[in-house]
Amino acid sequence: MSPGAAVGGVSRTLALGGVLVLVSLSSGFFLSSGLSTQQVPELGPEDLGKPFRASSPAGFKASRDFEVADDQRTAQRRAEARDRVRPVFDYDPTIETKAKRDLRDGFEAMQELVQEFRATHTAPSAAAPVVPQPKKAPAAPAAPVVAKDPKGELENELTVALRDARRRFEEHAPLTDDEDFEVLVQARFSPELEQAALGLLELAWRGKVVPSRDELSRIDSNGITVRILGGRSEGELGTAQPQVFDVREVSSELDRFASVPGNLLPESPPLVRRAVLRLAKKQVRSNLSINAAETSARRDAASNAVKPVLLQVKKGERVIADGELVTETHLLKLRGLREQMSEFDLLQLQIGGAGMVALVLSGAWLFFQTALRRFKPTRRDALFMGLAAIALMGLLQLWLAVCDALHDKYPSVPLEALHLAFPVAAGAMLVRFVLSEEAALYFAICFAALVGIMLGNSLPAFLFTLVTSLVAADRMSRVRDRAGLFGAGAIGGLIGIGMVIFMGLASGRGVGSEIAWSALLAAISAAVAAPMLVLTLTPVAEAAFGYASDLKLLELANLNHPALKELVLQAPGTYHHSIIMGSLVEAAAESIGANPLLARSCAYYHDIGKGRNPGFFGENQKGTNAHDGLAPQMSAVIIKRHVTEGLEMARQYKLPRRVADAIPQHHGTRLVGYFFHKAQRELDGKENAPPIDESIYRYPGPRPQFREAALCMIADAVEASCRSIPEPTTEKLRAQVQKMINLVSSEGQLDECDLTLKDLAQIAESMVRTLDGIYHARPEYPPGAVRPQGPGLVVVTNESTEPRKTGA
Secondary structure, X not given: OOHHHHHHHHHHHHHHHHHHHHHXXXXXXXXXXXXXXXXXXXXXXXXXXXXXXXXXOOOEEOOOOEEEEOHHHHHXXXXXXXXXXXXXXXXXXXXXXXXXXXXXXXXXXXXXXXXHHHHHHHOXXXXXXXXXXXXXXXXXXXXXXXXXXXXHXXXXXXXXXXXXXXXXXXXXXXXXXXXXXXXHHHOOOOHHHHHHHHHHHXXXXXXXXXXXXXXXXXXXXXXXXXXXXXXOOEEEEOOOXXXXXXXXXXXXXXXXXXXXXXXXXXXXXXXHHHHHXXXXXXXXXXXXXXXXXXXXXXXXXXXXXXXXXXXXXXXXXXXXXXXXXXXXXXXXXXXXXXXXXXXXXXXXXXXXXXXXXXXXXXXXXXXXXXXXXXXXXXXXHHHHHHHHHHHHHHHHHHHHHHHHHHHHXXXXXXXXXXXOOOOOOHHHHHHHXXXXXXXXXXXXXXXXXXXXXXXXXXXXXXXXXXXXXHHHHHHHHHOOOHHHHHHHHHHHHHHHHHHHHHHHHHOOOOOOHHHHHHHHHHHHHHHHHHHHHHHHHHHHHHHHHOOOOHHHHHHXXXXXXXXXHHHHHHOHHHHHHHHHHHHHHHHHHHHHOOOHHHHHHHHHHOOXXXXXXXXXXXXXXXXXXXXXXXXXXXXXXXXXXXXXXXXXXXXXXXXXHHHHHHHHHOOOOOEOHHHHHHHHHHHOOOOOOOOOOHHXXXXXXXXXXXXXXXXXXHHHHHHHHHOOOOOOOXXXXXXXXXXXXXXXXXXXXXXXXXOOHHHHHHHHHHHHHHHXXXXXXXXXXXXXXXEEOOXXXXXXXXXXXXXXXXXX
């Protein structure tokens, strides 16, 4: 996207947002009447037990639905919700694993020391091998002496070495009792002791271990929630054994297990069993601890999730009857209603109304732009629809005040019937008259919603406004004069009568005098008031926004218009070209469902700028060509200037915006082909010639933005090219029309309007039929076929017809 397009898109979005804000704020002022408040009785604690004196025998009734919070019951339910949340404990499975690994590592360290010591002191020397000695005769017995025990000395040295390595063991497994360590040293930290200690640890952590049972004393029978640290899983767990132990209970369990004969090292002395047992107990630590922060957070969340206990009061429900004794419940309801009514003051009602309008308008706008490809309103269109809605709501607000006065004076006329006398369909009819069906549909839906809100959130008012607006707006597409406008209103009036009758039957009221009044006033408003209001506002819309209704287009299509009279005098060739184009585009517009009046008006005025310099355009030249002495660049500039001059004339003659838009759009961004190719031919053969600046020969655009402008572009190319066809037969015309349509389409000139391939096929067929009627072949008259036959008489003959007389 180019920077210019991006800036344009931002500008358009801001402009539409401004229109939305304007309409929303203005509508909020009018909608506040449909969201009115009421006075609440001022009762307090001093009125408890006293009879209530109401201004009406019916007592005090709620004018709308409301709810009152019961704080006491809410607090009770939230406390119950907190109590239902189980305490959260964190389970660390790595504690057991680490304790076992540390104990195993401690034993392995000491066992490696034993193995290294024995390997060092018992291995034979490699440098002094043992040499066998010859046998000698037995010696005489000597005197007895005390021999040294090398093995005992080595064991003593090993014991000392193990004692010195105590820190090495306790780096892994803590053991503070010297007696127990001495027992393990004497047992040389054998693998049997290691396995026995590991077995005790396995028994110790067969359940979850908490530091103290006191942490579980305040937990009810629901149990606890256990989260596994380092993972995402959690589960529920009871607090009784064997699921949960504390450290003291684990120690007792180990003592009980070791006291059973045969369970722990049955072949070892008691001291060894005691040392292993105490070593295992020393490694036991808790792996389950309460998470107070998480527990509190979950309980707070559960408490906050409990919605306030509300006392619901429906619209029309009696809050307190006349003469009824005032109770706490009455005070609670009245206080809650008073608080809510103070929140919904006039300013906030208006803000709420503006917000609803903004959502309705923006939501419908987004849907229509996505779902309907022809819904492409400009900023001017959005502003027009917004101002129209504001004006009609202002008139409706004024009419409601008049209705109240009329109803007071004539109570036999139902107030609802007087409301229906307002011409609610006029807005959609006006939008359809100057814009499009899609814009009228959008306006009808949004305005019907606003009317329903203004009339007290009335669904019947919404449906009546919507249906009558849609029907009357649909008939506006066939309006060509003022009688047709009133005819469209009459159709809407008939539909309005039907809506009133059927809504009365659906509500159970039957068809009585109230329905008769409503039907009569609804018919009058749609058949008379709405068309008159449209006729009044149409000139205003045309003057302020440059729109062209069908009535305005009929005036423009009159060949006596001053602009066309000037054109026929200054540039008769261009005038003739425009008239032929008008026939082409009008028939083509009929074939594809476009606006034929708009298409014909665009064709009539598309080249009015050529009247300023008619001699520079081929259709107006007679023998001499004004471009013969000009460079191609100058000729292209002169040719393109007729667009600028045409726009100046459009402003001079106050042509509608759509008609004026067709002046530049029917050329789009196409090349002035003749002079572009002339410039290329002049450069042929020249060396080092600068390239041609194509922008000099290209129209500035924009490309056609609506279907009628695209029809003018196609018809302009088709009419000019078909004029030079020798002997134009139907086949030649069809081929030429299709060729020009393909050329225009291939250049991308139709990319920004909503013509489809089916439309292009229908346009081609329509233009061929029209051109065939214009350029149809005539028979050649032979010599002598035309001869005088007396005064005022001529006989025309040819080879295919018999002579016949014609009289003056």
